[in-house]
Amino acid sequence: MRILVTNDDGINAHGLKVCEQIAREISDDVWVIAPEHDQSGVSHSLSLNDPLRLRQIGERHYAVKGTPTDCVIMGARHVLPEPPELVISGVNRGRNAAEDVLYSGTVAAAKEACVLGIPSFALSQAYTSANKQQPHWNTATTHASGIIRRVLKAGIPRDVLVNVNFPDCTPGAVKGVSVASQGKRDQQLLHIDARHDGRGNPYFWIAYARGGVRPTGRDGTDLYALADNRIAVTPLRLDLTDEPFMNKLAPLFG
Secondary structure (H helix, E strand, C coil), X not given: CEEXXXXXXXXXXXXXXXXXXXXXXXXXXXXXXXXXXXXCCCCCCCCCCCCCCEEEEECCXXXXXXXXXXXXXXXXXXXXXXXXXXXXXXXXXXCCCCCHHHHCHHHHHHHHHHHCCCCEEEEEXXXXXXXXXXXXXXXXXXXXXXXXXXXXXXXXXXXXXXXXXXXCCCHHHCCCEEECECCCCCHHHEEEEEEECCCCCEEEXXXXXXXXXXXXXXXXXXXXXXXXXXXEEEEEECCCCCHHHHHXXXXXXX
């Protein structure tokens, strides 16, 4: 099986090495194509107004001066001798649950593979402020390949990608796997962090409170699974149509 590994944290991110290790547990035909620099939060952006720069850094290892979406397209349409049979994106440093999937470059890379008709997974490792610099990467390496194999054996429907989040705990502390729906975060946790530089000029960070907050809403979501030290496996569809509301709107317009 030919596997393309990518991410949004950049070619030098430790999580990319972790993702490559996971891929090599599944196949020995692994290619790594990742952004030259950190592209976290770029979502499904395409570089339409700038040229893509491709740099080979090793055998079957390439850096692209572009977005995660660019990397998947570059790999599938140019670099690999034949399109990949599987795309694994990650392992992201930090979870990609709830509304994160709308912003995440990690999820977007898997989404682009899905657009191209390639089965794909987005992998993310949760952390808290206490272990931000050293997340429990071995939790992902211990459990990821087994999950990927089982899902591939069952078969992934066309136009569906699989988002996998690993909890912030050691591998042995994982309580199991939850097939979960996409959660919804308490938006009161989103805030603007206002600061001043050395010259007294204001600047701002978009900030999100992490850790220590029990998820709101219903159980059975990715947020609840992670809070309970369970791996969250969430299938995501490309089709964003809300059919119930579409059916309600239809009579209004004849």
